[in-house]
Amino acid sequence: MTSEHDHVVSLRSEEATIPPGHSWNRIPVIGSACALLGVVGCAILGPANPKQFFFSWLMSYLFFLSLALGGLFFTLFMYACQGGWGIVVRRVCETVFATIPVMATLFVPVLFGLHYLYPWSVPGAAEQDALLRWKAPFLNVPFFLIRAAIYYICWSFIALFYYRLSRGQDSTGDFAVSARLRKFAGPCIIVLALTSTFAAIDWIVSLTPHWYSTMFGVYFFAGSFIGFIALLSVVVPAMRGAGLLDTVISAEHLHDLGKFLFAFTAFWAYIGFSQFFLIWYANLPEESFWFKARLEGSWEIVSLLLMAGHFGIPFFYLMGRAVKRRGWTLAIGGTWLLVMHFVDIYWQVMPTLHPEGVRPSVLDIATFLAVGGCFVAAAGWLMRRQALVPLRDPRLAESLMFENA
Amino acid sequence: MAQTEAELLDNPVEGNPTLILRSPDFHAITEVVAETVERPTPIGWWIFFIPSVILLGLLGVAVSWLFWEGIGIWGLNIPVGWAWDITNFVFWVGIGHAGTLISAILFLFRQKWRTSINRSAEAMTIFAVMCAMLFPGIHVGRVWVIYWVFPVPNQMGVWPNFRSPLLWDVFAVSVYGTVSVLFWYVGLIPDLATMRDRAKTRVRQAVYGFFALGWRGSVRNWNHYESAYLVLAALATPLVLSVHSVVSMDFAVSLLPGWHTTIFPPYFVAGAIFSGFAMVVTLMVICRTAFRLEHIITLRHFDYMAKIMLVTGSMVGYAYATEFFTSWYSGNPYEFFTFMNRALGPYAWAYWIMITCNVISPQVFWFKKARTNIPYLFVASIIVNIGMWFERFVIIVTSLHRDFLPSAWGYFSPTIWDISCLLGSFGLFFTMFCLFVRFLPMVATSEVKTVLPQANPHAGEGAERQVGDYRRATVPTHRKPAPGSAY
């Protein structure tokens, strides 16, 4: 066969790191500043309206966590499928999901707000409600905490395992690392799928403890995945625009990112619509109340916005070939879908707090800044201390020369 | 041979794995594939064909008797109004999905290994869809008014109920059958031209030539052709997802516990791909040996197929787990009872066959030894299909036989005519497949040629892009696509 794989293409590490003095070195500082601003805002406004604070925090938190989990899924898929094109962007993905341990600490405020968020956690709630009594073996605070710990242990373990081994390969170029990471990708995906499903049930579905949907784990996955691809579609062109990796990532890679974005826009719509459609069609009150709450008053507008904005517009926007191959057009698509993913999470969480209609609050912004600032700071800090591309991945050459047929 | 083949697998560095063994040239590929059609009918073909035709005859008898005497000859009763008929329908539609996945979805993912099996898989899809369409057609009772499902203006001014999933089925499966035939035919055109140009008799030349539409390999034609192929692949992908989702909605839009659950659409699609790949494995194991195509349909192909089976089997297992958990979590006593009844009630035997075949048996595919062991693969693929048939049976019958009102509980047992229809459908399927294999090239020769190393016009140039020298110049940043390059 070709002699490509007799040599390991080595990029000089100066070509693949953020040069000193580059503006992107300041990302951790900017992130921290936002976080500080957000925390101050929460500290000032939170005590007056604790319920709003905890809901806003949960929502912002889920948004950024879903991006990290999406990144982990994406990387594991790439390993499992032995996809060659994505290796140049893999380090960016790893940076995003390596923030999971940080996200674990950001979960702590949620624990303080359990009684505000989850009706089932209020002592004495089960006495009045037969369904809560039935679900009590699962929906109780100790088990909830144990499960949360399990999720974070699993996620952090997988994330750090993949992050560390991949970074280690930068210096050793060891083929065996790739084989090992690929071998474990399958089981890790299964663990990730199950933990994220139950996390979604614990943290989102049990906000309305009477409701249930077998599809919800898949729905959460779909949203996380597309949120992450959207994030990549923004970060990668931004990096190129900032002069980082602009000789490494070509229009071909952007095209593939765009194709993923397009495909998962449709996938998200398929999953979301299936869930809605089946509940709408059967019209059973025990399930349909959840959607009914989201189709009344100003929430109806948000629902319509989701349909048109999370599916309709991006679908036609991303159809064309040229859009996917240009950095700024792809980034516009990515930004839009990131916003839509946020709207999606907002639409899932907030109607429980504000059934009467959409009630934006300054705390939404404050918590977004607080959680997001930490997330960005952590990711930025990680980016600064490593190569932006897996320097000595055995298949890097293939990825660099990748061409859409 | 198997030793070195297996060693070639799973090399983490191998970006461009050797897909076709023994380094044939283009002509050798043409020869070995065309030979399957051109040589005199081997005895082995008759050994498969005769029993298939007999079973097809059995189907004819069973269906005729069904039309004459009525649905009562089946074991259907109250409360079990659907049993083997719809189980068989979903079973066959599911099998068809693998063909489209191989043709369309793997094409979109640039998986070159699909070229060895896509022609047979697409043919399998068409025949599976034929078998599938049979069952809803014959189970209606008054077959002579089956045309009422189509929106045709009539003297009563009545129209079909477009809000019913049964009608979505009609449209979905018809469209699926049509698009599958179109996709398969478009792929066949260049190969039919090959057969035409090699034909030794006037009759063959005329027939192949007619259907080859005068194809002459013109690059200007290939340009539009490639575009059409890509578009069809891009259309077939959501189509295949939608078809089995629509089939799942036959159940999911109802109110029955065990049927009404939101995860059904993707769960059914994953299950369909699972069983479909199992059928492809079964067919390919037989065909590659019978036609000496082991160097084109290699262990690597089976490795990949087994991996896909592992993935989709795991998705099915995930769905089982989610459903089971939610049946408890929902607090709906009927829902919970249905799942308990599945595992412990009168149909527990079917449930545990399903679990063993679908969840436990594919787990061996984690191990490469199992994925590349042909006898094991053959047996495993049949086990998976048995399991998937039982899955549909369990879903349909357990939810029907014990629903809300205990006084309406019952039990279903198949009659000889249920069994005849199922066996007969296999007869139809294998008869069509035998005919396909006999008269049409079962490997997409023009596509396989594109994955040979000689097909790459830049084959010799790769060596320049090497260590440290990969060069900015050869990895352009904002590279404009070459004018006219297809996608």
Added chain:
Amino acid sequence: MRIPLLNELPQGPYYGVLAEFATPADLLHACARVRDEGFTRWDAHTPFPVHGIDGAMGLRRSPLPWIVLVAGLTGAAGGFGLQWWVHASAYPLVISGKPYLSWPAFIPITFELGVLFAAFGAVIGMLALNRLPMHNHPLFHSRVFERVTDDAFFISIESWDPRFDPSATEKLLESLGARSVELLES
């Protein structure tokens, strides 16, 4: 660039020149030269699509996706329209308590019909753009051309081309590394 209709084949004594090449790489380089020489009425023939040959020939991307898009939207609109008309106008019935214009329930069929029409658009569009079926073509008179669907690669330059000259064009193709060159009668 117009492809001649069936009845618009070259009028002179020759159809054109047919040159055979051994490998895809040879063909690719030859095509680039022929394109650069300024020929317009010519074509290459291969048993399978060769990567990069569209660029070497200077071909533009196929307009087929647009045809498919229009066809698909027509089908989808037609499907939705049909259901709307039937359920909200022609014979409205209250079914399972849903409104007459229960659009979520109309989506499956709308989607399916969109895909059906798009698929037909793709196939018929492709055949139309390729002027197929064209069972009779002068190239089929050449004996070596039989191998075009097997393992041989060809360039054909029609005599229609303004730069065509029987002997000069033949010599050009020979110089590009053709395995054999043939002048075809009309």
